[in-house]
Amino acid sequence: MKEKRPMVAIVAVASLALMYLPSAAVALFSVNNARYGLAWRGFTLQWYARLFGNRDIIEAAINSLVLAVVSTLVATILGTALAIGLRRAPWPAALLRVFDLLINLPVVVPDIIMAVALAMAFNVLRLLSSVFEMGLFTLIVGHVTFQISFVTLVVKSRLEALGQDTDEAAMDLYASRLFHFRHVTLPLILPGVLAGAMLAFTLSLDDFIISFFTHGPESVTLPIYIYASIKRGLSPEIHALSTLMLVLTTIPIIIAERLTRRF
Amino acid sequence: MGKKTKGKPGPRSGHVVWRGELTSSLALRLRAVGLAGPPLLWLTLLLAVPCLMLGALALATRGQYGEVVFSFTLENLKRLAGFGLYGWSPNFLYIILRSFWVATATTVLCVLLAYPLTFHVATRPGRTRVFWLILIIVPFWTNVVVRAYAWLLILGPQAPPARLAAALGLIRDGAALYPGPLAVYLGMVSTFLPFMALPLYASVERLNWEILEAAKDLYASRVQIFMQAILPQTRPGLSVGVIVTFVPSMAMFVVTDLLGGAKTMLIGNLIQQQFAQARDWPFGAALSLALMAMTLLCLALLRRRRRQRPGGHAEGVLSRLG
Known part of the structure; x- marks a missing residue:
C-alpha cells in the first residue's frame, strides 16, 4: 500500500502551501525596500530597525513577555499544588468529580465565553478594589485562570503514571515530609511540571481573545497591537513584527523537538 | 473523609x-x-x-446608558429568536445557523486536506518525517492574528491572486479578495488544518498497513478501502480532530472579524460587538449562553460514540486557539 500516490503528495504540498504561503509573503515583504505597493525595490532591514525605535511596539513586547513570565510562574505553582492536592490527599469521590469539572472548564468553554466571563468578573471586582481596573494585572489574572487547568492536567497525568509505591517506600524509610517532597516527589514530577509550564507560557504568548477582553489602554500585548494596526492598514513595520513573531514561535518548537529526540 | x-x-x-x-x-x-x-x-x-x-x-436588560438593569425578563432570549422592536426578523438566527454551517464546512475541508497530508507525512522515511511533522506543528502555534494579517497581504488589491481574479472578470479592477467568504474560508482552513492534522497523524502513524493490503488483495474499491480499512483505524484521531476544529471554529471571531464582512458574521463576532461596541452586556450574555449550549450540544453529539474520555490534555491544548 505504500506505493507512490501522486494525488496524495499534491494535496499534502498544497496543504502546506495554504499554511505557509501567506506567512512567506509577509516575510518577503518585510525586507522589501518599499513602503507602498508590492513591487520589489531591493533588500532592506530598515523595517526591522524601525521596530526597535517604536516605543509602542517595544512596550507591547515587554508587556507580552512580563505577562507570559509572571502568569506562567503563578499558574505553575497553583496548578502543581492543585494536582498534588487532588492526588495526594483523601477527597470524597463526589467532590473530586466536581473539581474535575472545574478543572476541565477552560478546556471545554470557548475562549470568547471565558473572556467575556472574566471581563464581567473584573467589572464587578473593580468596585471592590481599583487593582481590578483593566490593565496588566487583570491580564495576568485572566491568563492564570486558563493556564492553571493546563498545568494541572499535565502534572496530574504525570502523578497518575507514578503511582504511590515510591511514596510508601520513602515513608517506610522514615523520610520527613519535607525531605520526601524535596527528594522524592519533586524530582519525579519535575518533567511534568516543566512541560506544563512550557505549555502555559506558549498559551499565554499565543493568546489573543482573553487578552483582548481583559486588557486596558495602557497594557497592550503584541497580538493586540497587530490587531489594532490592521484596522489602520498594513505596513512594512507590521510585516517585520509578524515575521519576528513567526520566527520566535518556531525556535522553541525546534528546540523541544531536538530535546525529545535526544532523550 | x-x-x-x-x-x-x-x-x-x-x-x-x-x-x-x-x-x-x-x-x-x-x-x-x-x-x-x-x-x-x-x-x-x-x-x-x-x-x-x-x-x-442574560435575564437582565440594557439601561439607557449602557448600564445593566436587573429586570429578570426573557427579553434577550426573545430578541435572540428574532422578536425585536420592529417585528420578527431572523437575523440572529441566521448568524447562529451560519456559525454552524461555517464550522461544518471548515471541519469537512480540514478533514479532506488532513487525510492526504497525514498519509504523506506518515510514509516519509525517518528524518524527512520529523521535518514534515515540524512543518505541521509550527503553524499550530502561529498566532491567529498574525495568520489573518498574512492573508490580508496576499489577498490584497495589488497581489497576484486579486489581479488574476480581476483579469478573469471575477472582481472589479483594483479590488481586494477580502472581505468575503473566500477569505474567511482560507483563513479558517489554514488556521484549523494543523488542529485536525496533528491528532489525525497520531492515528495514521500507528496504522496497520497490512489491513489495507489485505483489502486491496480482496479487490476492495478505493472507497471501500477507506471506509472499511482506514476509517475504523483512524477514528480516535479523527474524532479528536473534529472536536478541536468544530468547537473553536463555531466560536471564531478573529478570522471573520479581519477577513469577513457583515455577511460572514458569526456568533463570536456578535458577542464581541455586544461587549465592545453596543455596550449591551445582557444581550451579549444571552448570546454567550446560546454559544455554550451549541458547544455542549456538539460535544455531546460527537462524543456519544466514544466510550472512553478523550485525552483531556492533548485535546485541551488543541482547543485553545478559537
Missing part, C-alpha cells in the same frame, strides 16, 4: 495510614485543603462564578 481513603484506621481513632505515612485524618485534610484550596478558590471565583453570572446577566 479518612474512612473513604485507602488508609486503614490507626490504633487511635482519627489516625490513618496514608501512603505509608501514619498521620491524623485532620492533618491530611488540612494538607489537602492547603494545597488544592487556593487554586480551586481561584477557579471558582474567576471562572465558575462568572460563568454562572452570565446566566443571570
